[in-house]
Amino acid sequence: MAKLKVGVRKTNQREIIYEVIKNSKGPLSPNELLEKAKENNESIGIATIYRTIKLLIDANEIIQVTLPDGQTRYELSKLDHHHHFKCKKCNSIFDLDNCPLSIPDQINVPAGFILEGHEITLFGVCAKCSKTNASTT
């Protein structure tokens, strides 16, 4: 199990929650985090999830991600620049590696403006859900 660099006393539950975030294919909401953490430890409750999220944010291990659907999710703070894909069926978010705006010359901002960054969220249906869809129709 990876070492946690959290400057607080760690419990097994915290490690489980951190591992869930670390191994996820994309940012997770507190409820998704709870569901996955429970697979490892049934006794984890939503209060522990929120408490651990706060600790991990304070320790700069994770960051908050707010997507256009308004739902707050969390991911590791040290990930490279990336974008997200949201599945309309299962509401899961998947990290994407490639950035279509990686060449600054391709973006025009008005004269005098200073461009500092961008966010892109793609929408669609994930591989798992598109398969489910095909088999039921």
Ligand SMILES: [Zn+2]
């Ligand atoms: Zn899906």
Ligand SMILES: [Zn+2]
């Ligand atoms: Zn980008």
